[in-house]
Amino acid sequence: MAPTKKRNVSSSKPTKQSVITPKTEISHKVGRILKNRTRANDVFDLLEFLQSDNEKDFKRAVMSCNKLFCTLLKKKDLYIGKLPEEEEALSGNYSAEEKYHIFMRHRYNSCVEILLDLLCHEVHDVWESSLCCLMKFAAAEGQHPLEDLDWSEHYSFPRELIQRVVDRLLSKTVDNSMLISRFQEFLEMADVSYYTMSSIRESFGKIMDKNKGAVSPIYQYNVFALMSNISVPSQESELTNFMVKQEAKHEDWKAAKLNEHKRVFERMWLGFLKYKLPSSMYKKVLVILHDSILPHMSKPALMIDFLTAAYDVGGAISLLALNGLFVLIHQHNLDYPDFYKKLYNLLEPSIFHVKYRARFFYLANLFLSSSHLPVYLVAAFTKRLARLALTAPPAAILIVLPFIYNLIRRHPSCRVLIHKPSTEDEPLEDPYVMEEEDPALCRALESSLWEVKTLQRHYHPDVSKAAMLINSPLSEQEQDISEVLEITAYELMEKDLKQPENKNIPLEFEKASQLLVGGGNVLGQHFCLN
């Protein structure tokens, strides 16, 4: 091998100096450095290539760096322990061997530095390979720690390196969502995720303290992206994937304990939620809260404050907080005073127009499924929903009507809302008070669901048909709401558009002669052609 290499070099050098590909050069250099300590200075060339703009060069440089330093780590050719300054090392009384180690360690450090900088590179391949390389270093460091450790007390893990990577991931200026999603792959390893969580908490706390809570939304967004990518396994037995295997007392390692994971997870989130969040972030957190945060916390009750605060905000945020609250009430015995009253007051015309309509009605259905609710409350909800349906789009009405019917079915004493035979002859004004905030005082039970009667004249045939149901006693069987929750206006449209070819399509029989004439001539009265 050596002779061929030599010949190769000697033969090509004079003739094709310029043509020599960096590939051969770089790979040769790694070999040479590893073989011959006197060629150690070639490392600088490598580092130079690392910063080159040429993608190919860069890739090769990354690969060779990876190979070089991993080998060095394995051979323990990097200085272990507290690293002296370079000048100090030259002057100090170190042996030649040690000097070489110190030199190499310094190069390693600068290589890591360069790679960390490259994490923010805009080219996809560059940051990806940098990240991979860094994680490989981390793995190698874990196996062959650079710190002088007391083996009995400490577990070897490249905490510092991870911390630095995390710091880079949580950039304040650049949206790192791509990088973070790539990093998620490494988060599957239990120890990495454990130490990442603690690093996040540290760095977030530090930065928040420094800026007194006022930080760029991009930073928050990055933090959120990284945090939401971290998941804690549900069972301890699932904690099997580690980057670094501890040789001794592996079972006692914190990173191998589920409880520790949960605790770190909880502290991370609490630390994050302690600070004021922009409303979009608020919503994002609330959306994932109930199924990816609460179950992984060791004490979910700690979220109560956050959730009640969110519930009191009003609007969409309140709607979203419902879900978390439900989990707490349902599984953690949270006693929330005036919960139904607040729920009642959440019913605003806007709930039919927000994005989380389906989720809200799903939960409201759950909350109101209890058969121990007082009648006045159910009646108040029913009446209010019916009133709001007067302003709702058809897709929403198709949710609300079965919802109302289900409520009446569950609470037969609410049947007076649709059937009040005794006072049939005296017409009365609607006694229901829409503005009243307390469902107990809104006099819903004295009213009737005239709104549903109105909806019988709704323009959409499905709505109209659904509203017709109150004309006769409701069937015993409850309607499954989940089927209609996700229905969209376009789906409603499609239902008519994709109907099997009707043979007889009714046509307008009044002859159309002009564009603006016809149909009561409303358009023609207000608009002209030109």
Added chain:
Amino acid sequence: MNKKSTRQHDSKMGKPQKKRSLADKVRKTKTSTEIKNNPFEVKINRKKFEVLGRKSKHDVGLPGVSRSKAINKRKETLLKEYKQKNKSSKFIDRRLGEYDTNMAPEDKILQRFAIERQRAHDKKDMYNLNEEEELTHYGQSLAEMEKFNDNVNSDDESEEKGLLSAELTASHFGGGGGLLRRKSGDQPDEEGIQRARSRQELIEELIQKSKQEKRERQAQKEEAQELTEKLDQDWKSIQMLMVQKTPKAEKEEEKPKLEEYDMRVRELGFEMKAQPSEKMKTPEELAREEREKLQKLESDRLRRMMGEEAGSSAPTQIHMSADDLNDGFILDKDDKKTLAYQDGLWNIAEEGGGEDGEDGEEGESGEDDESEEEEQDEDGENNEEGEEEEVDEEEEGEEEEGSSEGEGEDGHSDLDSESEQESEDDGRKQDDEENNATQQKSLSKEEMKAQQEAAKAELPYTFTAPESYSDLKDLLCGHTPDNQRLIVARTQKCNHPSLAVGNKLKLQKLFGFLLEYVGELATRSPPELSTIDKLIPELYTLCQMFPEAACTAMQSFLADAGHSLEEVLEVKGRGAFPALDMLIYLKVTALLFPTSDFRHPVTTPALLYISQALTKCPVRSLQDVTSGLVLCCLAVEYVSFSKRFLPELINFLAGTLHLAVKDKSSLGYAVVPPFRSSGKNNDLLVLSDVESCKKWSKKELPLSATQHLELKTDLDRDQHRLMCLSTCLDLVKRCCLLYKDLTSFPHIFQPIRTLLFKHLLAQTLPEPLQELHSTILEVIGSVSVTNNPLVFEKKKPIPLKLLTPKIVEVLDYGKKRGSTKEQKEQERLKHKYKKEFKGALREIRKDSRFLATEKLNEVMSRDAERKRKVKELMGSLATQEGEWKALKKRKRK
């Protein structure tokens, strides 16, 4: 021996048998009715119950008859068997093939016949007079008859033959006796002389006579034939000599002449009877009919509005364009007149007459235009398109001649020939394919009309249907709106579905292209809405012709628009107001399809799209306000007839009014998305200068204002704002009137009421708007706020459960029920077996009784015989004894 014994037996049994046979004879002589009416014969079976509807077979029995039947049967079978008992001798049927089952009965008969003939031949040969046996009919040999060689002389011979045959038949069928009798009658003296002649001789004489006769006859026949042949030849030669000049043709002509006559006669028979044409209707009648039709359509519409299922009689069927001749309509006599026109004038008059009811596609205004054009072009037509017209005329003239000569025998062939000529004419303009297609199909009256119309304008007369959208664009490019309309109309007429097979598809496509074209016209800047306006009647006509295609085309536009809106909503959460083309599509939809239907494949999605646009598109500019108001106008138009509740419409109108409210604090009402109670773009309709109210006057907004507005000054902007406001208020007023009857009216209009009452005060508005303002508040105030509490609809009381009897299939009455099928079957079989068993037992008993009586009879008869014999013997002995005693006495003496 056997024979003897039976005979003996018969004779022995003679007495009682005779008796019975006598009784039988009596019975047989009586008719069955007689027997049935005889009370002594009839036994009436008593019935326990009368069962209605059941026919009983056995209510009356005839025991005597049935007994005699049974006895007879036994006699034939049982008695014979009994008699044959212990007898070894047998009768064997030796007839040919009697026991051969393989032989077919016909074969059997044939062979037997053959053998019989053979046998007869041997025996009777001597009596056979002719050498061969000859079959005759009516005295004539069949063989002779079959030849049929000559029947010319049949007439001549008839008399003679008749005589001969009469004689012969008499001799044949009368037999010898007749002959003898005649002879005896005729020639008594001869008889006396020839008495000595034996019978043999007589017969021989007869035979000879007949033979001679035959020979003579033959000779005569031959002679006659010869003579006729000769005569024929002579005649031919003479004919050749005499009438050599007369040509064959004449001879042939003679025949067709006859045929023609026949044909004419037949033709008269077959000719279409002049059908009673409908009498001219008076204007009142026409108006009434029209009204009735409209009433029917209206009731249909109402029915659909209520959501009932459409019946088979949809208005489409009734309202088919009169041009639609899909049904293979054949020209009747009235139409023929149009073909035979001589100059343009005639034709126009004709057209004008026929147009009122038929030309559905031409709107009233369009008709006027057309007629004007026609009038204008009348004079110049020959110059302008003289060639074309001349060709037409010539051909039609020919045609007329032809028809007067009677070449075309009936209307159909006439039509065909015409169509061929016509299509030739067409072919000069259309490509060859088209030509071929049309040649095969007959042209309708409309085609004619289209052509003649075309001849009166400058535009080409025929258009090939565009194959693609770009074709259509090329076709219409650069024409005035009126001409564009004319082009489309002509394209439509030239490609009428009744003309060629593919035309239907072409026109269906044309509708889609036209719609697309309309969309493009609307997106141009400035939008060419007047052109669209002109194209509307064409769209309407096409839509009436092809409802399905129109439906699918419209649906695809709606689906595309709905889908893109949905996609934008998913990404952004809000959408942009639909562009002008979509607004136009929505309006066109309302023009083409009924908007009041409970559910309609086109208008329901369209309405959903409007509502979607009104809820999901935030208003961000004055254009958006205008677009929204156009949508609102459309929405009001959509529901104006059915008065259906459209919440989005109210929401949007309230929101728009909200935009005009100056002070947005302390609102007493809630606005519904896409509007927000506060935020940017929320003062879009607030006037910048209060003074502009005074200068404002109501005028119509152009539709293009939905796309871009050029409002430079504040004053312009204020004017536009006021315009929007006035539209909005007018719509609110309309909505109020529409929804007056809704039970929740006060709650629906509560936000608007508060808004108008407290925030948008009338004083801040220009005068005409103040009026609107107050009317709205009045209407809202006037509607009663009280309602009856809801109760369920009264239902018919549920009837008590009726305990209808359970119906079980019963096979045998009085048997166990409720068992399984197999069990039942088994029961049935058991029962049947028992019945049969009993019956068989009874029969056996009867048989044995019969046999016993027979035996008894036999014994009795034998005893009687014996007694008789004994008596006889004793008698003879007694006489012997007596004689002997007498002798002895004598001796003694």
